[in-house]
Amino acid sequence: MSKVHNFSAGPGILPQEVLDKSAEAILNFNGINLSILEISHRSKDYIPVMDEAQKLVKELLGLDDDFYVLFLGGGASMQFAMVPSNLLRTNGTAAYVNTGVWASKAIKEAKMIGNTNVVASSEDKNFNYIPKGYTIPADADYLHITSNNTIYGTQIKQFPKSPVPLVCDMSSDIFSRKINGNDFTLIYAGAQKNMGPAGATMVAVRQSALGKTDRKILSMLDYKVHIKGESMFNTPPVFPIYVSMLTMKWLKDNGGVEWIEKINRQKADLLYNEIDNNPLFIGTVEKEDRSDMNVCFLLKNTELEPEFDKLAKAGNLSGIRGHRDVGGYRASLYNALPLESVQVLVDVMKEFGRIKG
Amino acid sequence: MSKVHNFSAGPGILPQEVLDKSAEAILNFNGINLSILEISHRSKDYIPVMDEAQKLVKELLGLDDDFYVLFLGGGASMQFAMVPSNLLRTNGTAAYVNTGVWASKAIKEAKMIGNTNVVASSEDKNFNYIPKGYTIPADADYLHITSNNTIYGTQIKQFPKSPVPLVCDMSSDIFSRKINGNDFTLIYAGAQKNMGPAGATMVAVRQSALGKTDRKILSMLDYKVHIKGESMFNTPPVFPIYVSMLTMKWLKDNGGVEWIEKINRQKADLLYNEIDNNPLFIGTVEKEDRSDMNVCFLLKNTELEPEFDKLAKAGNLSGIRGHRDVGGYRASLYNALPLESVQVLVDVMKEFGRIKG
Numbered sequence: 067m068s069k070v071h072n073f074s075a076g077p078g079i080l081p082q083e084v085l086d087k088s089a090e091a092i093l094n095f096n097g098i099n100l101s102i103l104e105i106s107h108r109s110k111d112y113i114p115v116m117d118e119a120q121k122l123v124k125e126l127l128g129l130d131d132d133f134y135v136l137f138l139g140g141g142a143s144m145q146f147a148m149v150p151s152n153l154l155r156t157n158g159t160a161a162y163v164n165t166g167v168w169a170s171k172a173i174k175e176a177k178m179i180g181n182t183n184v185v186a187s188s189e190d191k192n193f194n195y196i197p198k199g200y201t202i203p204a205d206a207d208y209l210h211i212t213s214n215n216t217i218y219g220t221q222i223k224q225f226p227k228s229p230v231p232l233v234c235d236m237s238s239d240i241f242s243r244k245i246n247g248n249d250f251t252l253i254y255a256g257a258q259k260n261m262g263p264a265g266a267t268m269v270a271v272r273q274s275a276l277g278k279t280d281r282k283i284l285s286m287l288d289y290k291v292h293i294k295g296e297s298m299f300n301t302p303p304v305f306p307i308y309v310s311m312l313t314m315k316w317l318k319d320n321g322g323v324e325w326i327e328k329i330n331r332q333k334a335d336l337l338y339n340e341i342d343n344n345p346l347f348i349g350t351v352e353k354e355d356r357s358d359m360n361v362c363f364l365l366k367n368t369e370l371e372p373e374f375d376k377l378a379k380a381g382n383l384s385g386i387r388g389h390r391d392v393g394g395y396r397a398s399l400y401n402a403l404p405l406e407s408v409q410v411l412v413d414v415m416k417e418f419g420r421i422k423g
Numbered sequence: 424m425s426k427v428h429n430f431s432a433g434p435g436i437l438p439q440e441v442l443d444k445s446a447e448a449i450l451n452f453n454g455i456n457l458s459i460l461e462i463s464h465r466s467k468d469y470i471p472v473m474d475e476a477q478k479l480v481k482e483l484l485g486l487d488d489d490f491y492v493l494f495l496g497g498g499a500s501m502q503f504a505m506v507p508s509n510l511l512r513t514n515g516t517a518a519y520v521n522t523g524v525w526a527s528k529a530i531k532e533a534k535m536i537g538n539t540n541v542v543a544s545s546e547d548k549n550f551n552y553i554p555k556g557y558t559i560p561a562d563a564d565y566l567h568i569t570s571n572n573t574i575y576g577t578q579i580k581q582f583p584k585s586p587v588p589l590v591c592d593m594s595s596d597i598f599s600r601k602i603n604g605n606d607f608t609l610i611y612a613g614a615q616k617n618m619g620p621a622g623a624t625m626v627a628v629r630q631s632a633l634g635k636t637d638r639k640i641l642s643m644l645d646y647k648v649h650i651k652g653e654s655m656f657n658t659p660p661v662f663p664i665y666v667s668m669l670t671m672k673w674l675k676d677n678g679g680v681e682w683i684e685k686i687n688r689q690k691a692d693l694l695y696n697e698i699d700n701n702p703l704f705i706g707t708v709e710k711e712d713r714s715d716m717n718v719c720f721l722l723k724n725t726e727l728e729p730e731f732d733k734l735a736k737a738g739n740l741s742g743i744r745g746h747r748d749v750g751g752y753r754a755s756l757y758n759a760l761p762l763e764s765v766q767v768l769v770d771v772m773k774e775f776g777r778i779k780g
Contacts, residue, residue, distance in 0.1 A: 069456070070455070070456045070457055072457060072461055074461060074462060074463050074466075075463070076463070076658070077460065077461055077462060077463060077464065077658065077661060078461055079461045080458065080460055080461050085449055085450060085458045085460065085461075086450070088449050088460065089446040089447075089449040089450050090446075092442055092445050092446040092449065093442060093443070093446050098427070099426070099427045100427055100429060100741065101437065101442045103434065103437055103442065103445065103619075103620040103621075103666060104429055104431060104434055104435060104436045104437050104442075104620070104759075105429075105431060105434060106431050106432070106433070106434060106742065107434065107621065109431075138497075139496035139497040139498055139501070139622060139660065140495075140496040140497040140501065140643060141496055141643075141657040141658055142657070143642070143643050143656070143657035144496070144497065144643045146642075146643070147641040147642070147643055147644070171642075174642070175641060175642060175643075178639055178641055178642075179641075256658060258658055258661075262460075263460040263461070263661065263662055264460075264464065264658045264659065264660055264661040264662070265496060265622045265623075265659075265660030265661065265662060265663055266622075282535055284504045284532060284535055284536075285500070285503075285504070285528075285531070285532060285535075286497060286498075286500050286501045286503070286504055286532075287504070299500070300498040300499070300500035301433070301434065301498055301613060301615055301621045302621065302622075303496065303621055303622030303660060303663065304434060304615075304620065304621040304622065305620055305621070305622060305662065305663065306622055306660065306662065306663070309460060384457065385463065402461075
């Protein structure tokens, strides 16, 4: 069977060895003649999976001991509500930077819960850049930012120095580059881009930041409840966490974030170079804010799209159509996507340039 | 490899053919040379999975067109909060029947949201029976019941005739017996007992019952939001839903709920018979309320437990230790557990009787 080059924006590509081990665990987990799908999350075979997953997050993000790592269900969208529920005091204000659809949704939920202050936004240019130089109110309960925007293809290259607790949605670029994890108070990420499959969300939160609001918090929305339950207050998404653990282990065993950052940079450079040098194409994002994860570009002549799509399909390129809000094309270059796949995409773009040039 | 008889209380046993197909889909889903773990939930290969899962729930429960079926993350515990958020008016009262740990947790969350009235409870006898003959207030916004108690091994055999909307947590006995689905207003169930693996929760809700509260509902807790998003308001737990779909399909293809109910009755009868006739053992639950799903029993002489455990282990019996709240033993006889496994357990009990008799 011919190889598919999987540029899906998410759920996204996973390493082949992770898929192989995951399939094996479905048939016979740990050699116990039972499937990982049909054993208790409190069994002696599964507890080490959760422990290892939590440990790997702390290692890969370089987090200190104040952090507790949770794996929850419900998706990153649930965090849009959980973050203000836990960190926004009843008389406090939460500061948000609006850099796209996901940030807007986070703001919407926070507004339902308490006072919010949108301190910066790039909505004026359809979110094609990252706002900079904004003032962060020193009395805000926290500042919420989104490190990477899957839809618009922007990425924060330099995180703001924040006088207040920094909360970051890293769903689409977690573990893709080196960060100073300890600069943050809370980091969350849906698993389905760089961490694993859909169905689990990682939350790393400073325990010292919790318990400061007098707000009544529903049990399932309360980080303290989940921490007390050691991320098993209720039945966790067992298999998505297992696959996430394997994916993080694959990353660590191959050299960790430092290793993948170099490759991710190579992949992004290769593709942005072609976009900038091929007269048929144009990028959609301010150059300094271009995402290394989601590369958005257009055909200058949109009428050529069907022809380019045909060529892309013949080259086994999958998932490169852009989001409906931006149009054109989007190639997602998550950790598990090999450089080779980007080269195939670039070759197809070059060939299209020759045909139409 | 010798067969393991999997009596796990949950996540519980799944049909072998479901496991085989699940493993295959991880390596190559639908023959598209991509894993089901790395494709978009909005892709043309996945949409039919969600459609089919929703359809199968309606078929297996016999639900009319007023019902909408959702598959959400977060577990049944999230429903403890979502049910009152959506159905309990700010000046209304919700009625609950307390039949165990899970019902108690549901009551706790409802109390955080509004007025509740516990109309019946079996807490006086450590939840070893199902309360009956209680009065349901005609002005309650709904009555919440739990059809089966995994921990205590009780099961509602006859659902109450309710003058108010009936809400039921069916996590541990859904699809195990024929019910009149249309008698309910909302049915929910964590997947990990009779429906699939951990990580997805099914909610079937009458659309006509929604929108009657003036309560402010967070998006992720709002059934109307999820219905509008066709159960894909945010990325759903893709793989747990797929495995649930396969499990429901397995049930339907083999004869549906009518077929499995007969087998479940046979399995339960076989085991309860042995418990009642073997002088070493005793059941923990009032006979008329005994669950066909979770069979709880004790060794009259608890000092014999280590010896019985050894014999059980030799017979490849897995997951039969009771919950810490009840002690002793608990055999969960979920749909996918074959009669043969129950026979092996009964044979081990008989042998133990001979040794000790």
